[in-house]
Amino acid sequence: MKFKKKSVMLVSFTVGTLLLATTALADIASKSGYDELKGAIKLTTEQASEKFDSFTLDYSMALKDNGKTLESSNETQKVDRKNSASENISSSLSANGDKRSSQSYSDKTTIIRVSESDPTYYVTEFTKERKDEAFTNPFKEEEAADLEKIVDAIVGSLKDHVVVTENPDGSKAITGSLTEVQIPSLVNAVASFQLKQEFNNQNSNQNNSKMPRLTKDVFVKEVKGSAKVNADGVMESILGTAVLSGKDEQGTVHEISLEALVKVMDINTTTVTKPDLTGKKVVKDIARYGDAEMSNPEKFVGKFKNDIIIEKDSKFVKVGERFVDITQIDGKSVAGRYYAEYKPEFEEYAASLSSFKFEAKFEQEQKTSANFEGTNDSGDKVRGHIYLSEYEGQVNFNIDNFNGSFGSGLMFNSSFSPVLD
Amino acid sequence: MAVFQAALLNELEKLYKKKKVLVAILLSLAVIVIGQLVIVGVRSGFGLRGTGSVEFPMLVLSVVVNTILPLFTALVAIDSFSGEFNQNSMRITLTRPVSRFKIYTAKITAIVLFILGALLLLLVFSLLAGFIFNTNSATLDSLGRTVFSYFVSLLPLTVLALAIALLANIFKSGIAVFFVSVLAFLALKVLGVLFSQYSSLFLTTQLDWYNLFLVNSFPILKILRQFLIMLGSGIMLFTAGFYIFDKKEF
Structure with missing residues (x-):
């Protein structure tokens, strides 16, 4: 009887240990969707700053109030890493209805700027060749590793909300969504307070009536994101949406949504062309670059x-x-x-x-x-x-x-x- | 079985007679009241919504599961073991014709029932407060997830109770057990932040495992792994605790 009890205890202790050890190992080894997302972002920025000869980045952003666009902006950046040249085309619509678009070109010896409102080409020529990195890898910065740890700790249990689905061709879709129940209350409160302050401050500065002024019951309603990763592990696009809900002074409910989309396109096939200045109005300027160099x-x-x-x-x-x-x-x-x-x-x-x-x-x-x-x-x-x-x-x-x-x-x-x- | 039932009833009665249970109930209610006051303050002061009707119980759970629930689990577990060792009343329990295994199991069961009771109490009152004082944001889905979150929190708290029961059998003094538990708890919390990639192995992180049930995609593999980790450590802790309890001389 005594022997039996002892062996039962031994067996159950062993079973418990094995169970714990194997699942623990499996748990550490398993890569969460969050890790995959992080990996894809790191790989993409690394390749963009070291491996790709050229690529196009496209950023767009839109701010909507109950589905009506308040502000939007779009920027296309063509980067030719081989020749250290880049081209930027940006256009935006601000809340007071102003449309702006501008274009710029930069290489080792020149910067050319032109905008829609002013068709003059402003050319800056440099006396010396600039060391201009077309695209630097933010993960190579000194504080990146520490920042990553902090972000990991903050994200905490929200990591599990990131889901990866693999397609037959090897590409992956990474998605994640958080609704109000899933966002920790404290995070929601701090985030919505921040957003509310920022949003209302922006409003009072611009002093326009198109922007609603949120005063009551402000909360983050939803945060969504999705990303596409191609078979090489490079991120092709990432889309994020956040919805802030709140009431204005009249008690009308506003749902302010912010959407941002970043796309990486035309890898190794992008060409950056210097604008043709013949027959254009040109203002030339010889580089007096801040306080960096004083020639005489x-x-x-x-x-x-x-x-x-x-x-x-x-x-x-x-x-x-x-x-x-x-x-x-x-x-x-x-x-x-x-x-x-x-x-x-x-x-x-x-x-x-x-x-x-x-x-x-x-x-x-x-x-x-x-x-x-x-x-x-x-x-x-x-x-x-x-x-x-x-x-x-x-x-x-x-x-x-x-x-x-x-x-x-x-x-x-x-x-x-x-x-x- | 009848013997076990009698032993369990005995343990429950002892637990019930203690003032600690009353304190636990009052503290739980206090958390709800204070939490609701804070939310109302935030709402009128900062113009934020704070929480909706279903988010409030989740807020309460996220606070208590890391504070008063582990605290009272520790107090009740320590009382049930160290308390009786010190008052020598354990002898009386042991003189009954009940095996030590049944006594140990009955004690653990009583503690688990206490935790379950506390969780239910918190759930009911926080839901009530949530619906009375907050704007309605409930859907059947979110309500179901909320209730479920409370119930699954029982598991990590049970593992915690087993760990403290083991400590109570190792150390003689209840105060020593209490301090060791508190220090270990804080240490694990810090380690969980520092080594976030291994954090799912720590008991303190597992206390928050109810979050997994809130995820839309329902990460079944992750839930299963966490469940097995807790089950494995639970079995180990129970066996180790019982082994020492069985060998003890009074």
């Missing part, structure tokens, strides 16, 4: 000035001029003198910071901004920041410890224009 910094040598202004008897009165005199500049550093000149009748405003010398190293070679430190006439340290704007032809000159002047009513302006005559 010597042009900044000289005096720059602005007016010193006070408010007096409800009027602006000029009391003098400030000068930044740049005496020396090269790719690495800049040096000069700051001083202010007051009109004789306003001499009393001349404060301690009326003159100092500065010298500054640019933050990085070929950059145009620098922090400086100088010493004024009374021996105090002065710190500030100088920025040479090629684009505006101005110098921005900020002094950090310039608090003395605010009390006296002096207004400070940090942009200095060149003294040219």
Whole structure:
């Protein structure tokens, strides 16, 4: 009897262990629809950024209120990775009825833009060849792996809502849908609050009556998605729909739906053509690309000035001029003198910071901004920041410890224009 | 069988006489009331709907299944074992002409019945509150899924009860069991987030397995795997717990 009990216990414990172990292994090994979806997205972006010579991406988005289109946009991006060229055609319809469409072309040495409202071709030519990646893989970014973990944890048990059906030709359809019962209440509440705020904010900015203003009983009604993956595992299209339901102040129920569709087409067969500019109105521009490159910094040598202004008897009165005199500049550093000149009748405003010398190293070679430190006439340290704007032809000159002047009513302006005559 | 029934009745009576059951009922109702108040607050304050009539019971379930239900399962299980070990009242139970296997089974059954009772209570009252205070969003399908979700939650909670019963037989002091259970529970929760690909193996994630029954496509394979994992661990825990209980000297 005793022996029997022991063996029964042994057997049942073993059965339990085996059952647990085998199903656990099967469970870990089984690939959920969510994993397949993730895999397809990763593979597609990887191939698009490394393997395909050319492809076309098509994004479209539509916002509808009870089935009536409020906003829509479409963008077709043709990418030729081999020649680092790309072409963009976009059109949109905004909520106040404005239709916009524009086109752009970009390669290593040029960018060309044109829009429907203005048939002028704006051409930017670069003096140097740009290193322009036509398409970068977002999963190669540093924080991608961490982000993926966070997303996985948030998605949590919703993973099981993704279903994969395989077609005979090897392609797959991945679908998923969540209705209000299936969306966790907390997620629904946070999401609908966010959407409501965003939606209503957008409304009040644009100030148009076509957009309904949701005030009551807002909730996420449905979230749906479907994707097509071809036999090579590359995602051909992905469609997502979200429906937000709510009432406006009159109590009318609105169902706002947002649909987004991304398609990948014409893999390796896309051709990007440079627009033909013959006979078109063209505005040319030589690249002054932000603060990235400054070809001839010597042009900044000289005096720059602005007016010193006070408010007096409800009027602006000029009391003098400030000068930044740049005496020396090269790719690495800049040096000069700051001083202010007051009109004789306003001499009393001349404060301690009326003159100092500065010298500054640019933050990085070929950059145009620098922090400086100088010493004024009374021996105090002065710190500030100088920025040479090629684009505006101005110098921005900020002094950090310039608090003395605010009390006296002096207004400070940090942009200095060149003294040219 | 008659012997088992008598033992079970005995256990149920002991359980019923404890104040804990009353506290459990009051806390469950409190969760429903507070939850409903929060929803009403959100609705009038932020203009959100919060929950509809059927989503409210699901909200309540998602909260209690991770908080007060495991807590009370632990308390009742600890009381049923450690409590009796310490008061030496276990001797009285054992002097009856009932085998230790039947006593152990009767104790576990009583705990399971307690969990079932708590789930039913929560279901009925949250459905009532849901229908009275929220806009109607019920369809037969969603209502059926809601009721079903409550019932399937019994399984992971039973496994939890078995695990705690095992701990109660290993450690002498009830307080030790309680703290070990709470720490293990929290640790598993954290691990489930960190290793989300293995999370379906953890008991704490299995508490949420009712979500699988809400999926439109009804992932039968996944449900089966989860069921077998729980069944396997349940058998192991029961056998191990009983083995120690059987060997114990009082």
